[in-house]
Amino acid sequence: MQWRVDAGGQTLALATSGGIPEVIYWGAALPASEDLSQLADAARHDLTGGMLDALPALSLSPEPGRAFPGQPGHLLAEADGAPMSPAFVFERAEEAAGRLALVSSADGITLTHHIAAHPTGVFTLQTVLTASRPIRVAWLAAPVLPALQTGDIIDLHGKWTGEFHLIRTRWSPGIRLREARTGRSGHEHPPYLILADDGCTNTRGTALALQYAWSGGHRMVAEELPDGRRQIQFGAPVGAETAPGTHFATAELIAAGSTTGLNGIAAAFQHDLRDRVVQWPDPARPRPVHYNCWEAVYFRHTLPELADIATRAAALGAERFVLDDGWFGRRDDDTTSLGDWTVDRRKWPDGLHPLIRHIRDLGMTFGLWVEPEMVNPDSDLFRAHPDWMLGPRDQITGRGQMVLDLANPMVRDTLFAQVSAILREYPVDYMKWDHNRLLPIVDTAQTHGIYDLLARLRAAHPGVEIESCASGGGRIDAGILAHTHRVWLSDSNDALERLRMQHDAALFLPAAITGSHVGPRHCHTSGRILPMSFRAWVAAQRHMGFEMDLRELTGDEAATLKKVTAWWKTNRDWTMSGTIHRLDAADPAVTAEMQIARDGGRFVLFAGQAETSRQILPRPLRLTGLDPAARYAVALINPEDVPRQSRGPNALKSGSLTLGGQALMTLGLLLPVAWPGTMWVMEGVRL
Numbered sequence: 107m108q109w110r111v112d113a114g115g116q117t118l119a120l121a122t123s124g125g126i127p128e129v130i131y132w133g134a135a136l137p138a139s140e141d142l143s144q145l146a147d148a149a150r151h152d153l154t155g156g157m158l159d160a161l162p163a164l165s166l167s168p169e170p171g172r173a174f175p176g177q178p179g180h181l182l183a184e185a186d187g188a189p190m191s192p193a194f195v196f197e198r199a200e201e202a203a204g205r206l207a208l209v210s211s212a213d214g215i216t217l218t219h220h221i222a223a224h225p226t227g228v229f230t231l232q233t234v235l236t237a238s239r240p241i242r243v244a245w246l247a248a249p250v251l252p253a254l255q256t257g258d259i260i261d262l263h264g265k266w267t268g269e270f271h272l273i274r275t276r277w278s279p280g281i282r283l284r285e286a287r288t289g290r291s292g293h294e295h296p297p298y299l300i301l302a303d304d305g306c307t308n309t310r311g312t313a314l315a316l317q318y319a320w321s322g323g324h325r326m327v328a329e330e331l332p333d334g335r336r337q338i339q340f341g342a343p344v345g346a347e348t349a350p351g352t353h354f355a356t357a358e359l360i361a362a363g364s365t366t367g368l369n370g371i372a373a374a375f376q377h378d379l380r381d382r383v384v385q386w387p388d389p390a391r392p393r394p395v396h397y398n399c400w401e402a403v404y405f406r407h408t409l410p411e412l413a414d415i416a417t418r419a420a421a422l423g424a425e426r427f428v429l430d431d432g433w434f435g436r437r438d439d440d441t442t443s444l445g446d447w448t449v450d451r452r453k454w455p456d457g458l459h460p461l462i463r464h465i466r467d468l469g470m471t472f473g474l475w476v477e478p479e480m481v482n483p484d485s486d487l488f489r490a491h492p493d494w495m496l497g498p499r500d501q502i503t504g505r506g507q508m509v510l511d512l513a514n515p516m517v518r519d520t521l522f523a524q525v526s527a528i529l530r531e532y533p534v535d536y537m538k539w540d541h542n543r544l545l546p547i548v549d550t551a552q553t554h555g556i557y558d559l560l561a562r563l564r565a566a567h568p569g570v571e572i573e574s575c576a577s578g579g580g581r582i583d584a585g586i587l588a589h590t591h592r593v594w595l596s597d598s599n600d601a602l603e604r605l606r607m608q609h610d611a612a613l614f615l616p617a618a619i620t621g622s623h624v625g626p627r628h629c630h631t632s633g634r635i636l637p638m639s640f641r642a643w644v645a646a647q648r649h650m651g652f653e654m655d656l657r658e659l660t661g662d663e664a665a666t667l668k669k670v671t672a673w674w675k676t677n678r679d680w681t682m683s684g685t686i687h688r689l690d691a692a693d694p695a696v697t698a699e700m701q702i703a704r705d706g707g708r709f710v711l712f713a714g715q716a717e718t719s720r721q722i723l724p725r726p727l728r729l730t731g732l733d734p735a736a737r738y739a740v741a742l743i744n745p746e747d748v749p750r751q752s753r754g755p756n757a758l759k760s761g762s763l764t765l766g767g768q769a770l771m772t773l774g775l776l777l778p779v780a781w782p783g784t785m786w787v788m789e790g791v792r793l
């Protein structure tokens with residue numbers, strides 16, 4: 107028996123000869139006429155010496171009891187711990203438009219593999235296990251997929267203020283294992299993977315990619331078996347299912363495929379997160395320009411100071427003022443008060459009303475920082491409920507704080523009541539929801555708990571947008587994004603770092619959900635000093651905001667920031683709904699991307715000079731994603747950033763160029779000479 111599911115430019119074909127079905131094809135779309143039984147025959151391997159007399163299937167869940175020569179797709183035990191290896195038999199398929207469920211069972215245990223095709227061009231895959239008696243699950247993989255037989259593994263690592271580094275690994279026999287055991291998707295191992303074929307670049311070649319929609323950590327296995335077959339598994343970390351049960355489900359694995367380079371993957375994931383995963387309170391509402399006060403005042407809140415800063419923020423173009431950490435309990439530093447979500451009357455004798463009134467009079471909306479999952483031992487909440495925390499009493503704290511046990515319904519009810527009380531008292535249209543420590547243990551119940559709490563809050567306060575922050579980008583995944591609307595990519599507001607980070611993150615994240623702020627002149631996390639023009643344009647590549655003491659701005663800096671912000675607001679309708687395409691810059695000192703409008707009618711090209719080039723003159727920058735037959739007018743919109751040493755007749759310095767798409771993509775554009783820390787910004791319009 108065979109089946110196929112098609113989404114975007116990809117086809118997934120599956121077959122069974124009696125056991126758990128296996129994927130026989132995952133790649134570029136096959137014609138509707140493809141004969142699936144021939145395809146299944148074509149996928150059958152030979153046998154040779156030193157092997158069993160049949161090849162154990164690389165099925166949607168390879169079975170530990172069938173001599174599979176690699177990592178099994180599930181590890182199960184009876185409730186008393188006795189290991190079991192059910193020999194699954196395929197039972198039935200349930201098919202509906204764009205949906206397929208394949209059911210296999212044995213010994214009272216049923217495995218259902220769900221596959222769905224989405225109009226955004228991705229598949230989602232999920233494994234559900236039900237049992238007739240309580241059993242234990244040590245490991246359960248989402249539907250297991252075969253990997254390309256050529257090319258590299260690209261996955262991610264990161265750290266605080268240095269998120270989204272791409273790591274490229276060659277395949278070799280054995281396992282590349284990544285396991286995020288810190289209870290959140292994490293800076294260290296965010297749950298993303300790209301299988302890039304040989305020769306795949308941003309703009310050319312073949313790739314397949316996956317992301318695991320779960321915020322509680324994950325395990326990824328990329329394994330080349332002794333026989334040469336390759337498999338990919340994703341699931342919760344081993345041991346994350348802590349209790350016996352009769353129902354277990356993996357999170358959804360989201361799959362994309364591309365024959366147009368890494369940009370095809372980026373386009374599918376950006377589209378999918380923005381238009382399917384994120385549930386916008388009001389999809390038509392333009393993304394407002396943020397002002398966030400964290401790097402301006404930290405915990406030092408006073409009404410006159412913040413009101414002054416708010417006035418300046420509004421004058422520069424900000425539309426939402428976010429009051430960060432420091433407003434509640436007795437929070438003068440990060441050692442106390444998490445858990446006590448009532449306004450600190452020492453700092454705010456009349457509550458937040460006077461500040462909010464001022465902000466709203468300026469035409470801005472109000473956002474508020476919270477970190478409800480956490481508790482400081484020095485808090486009224488902890489003193490009242492020392493048993494509400496997660497993990498052992500003698501655990502190591504993180505930023506002086508503990509985690510509340512969100513599997514406990516009383517904890518969730520209390521947090522719901524506390525946060526709801528704030529949202530009822532104040533007109534808050536946005537919460538920056540933080541999560542600033544690693545968890546002491548890994549337990550899927552904690553992640554289900556936070557999803558449940560966020561879902562309840564969203565149902566009760568449907569107009570409120572939420573940002574997922576975890577010391578910057580420690581919780582960025584499609585699971586949390588089903589409940590939130592923006593991610594704080596990093597605590598680094600260093601525009602050079604940010605340029606690289608948001609470029610790499612664009613393989614997965616759309617501009618509309620990726621926060622990016624103009625930080626202080628003297629960067630607080632790197633010590634660098636960068637020009638305002640560069641800082642502002644880097645923030646304008648994503649969901650723009652400011653995060654600094656605006657009283658530090660010189661007249662020139664304020665004018666530049668105001669100009670770039672106005673540009674961003676004028677163009678956000680099409681940039682925020684468009685697609686980011688990464689360019690293959692011939693010069694490694696240049697990080698460049700295009701944002702192309704959904705209808706292809708216009709684009710903006712950002713070329714960031716991250717360091718000094720080795721060669722004397724800029725190398726041509728080839729564009730991508732254009733119609734080769736169309737003509738485009740291209741203009742550099744910030745020629746004022748040309749440095750003293752640029753003294754030649756570069757065409758873009760003095761006017762626009764009109765060229766065909768083919769010429770722009772083959773020959774490319776010659777930009778003016780640039781100092782490091784310069785962003786060239788070019789607008790293109792299809793004629």
Ligand code: GLA
Pocket residue numbers: 400430431440475540542575576577578594597
């Ligand atoms: C985390 C966040 C910061 C800021 C602080 C406040 O570190 O990432 O942006 O909100 O917490 O304590």
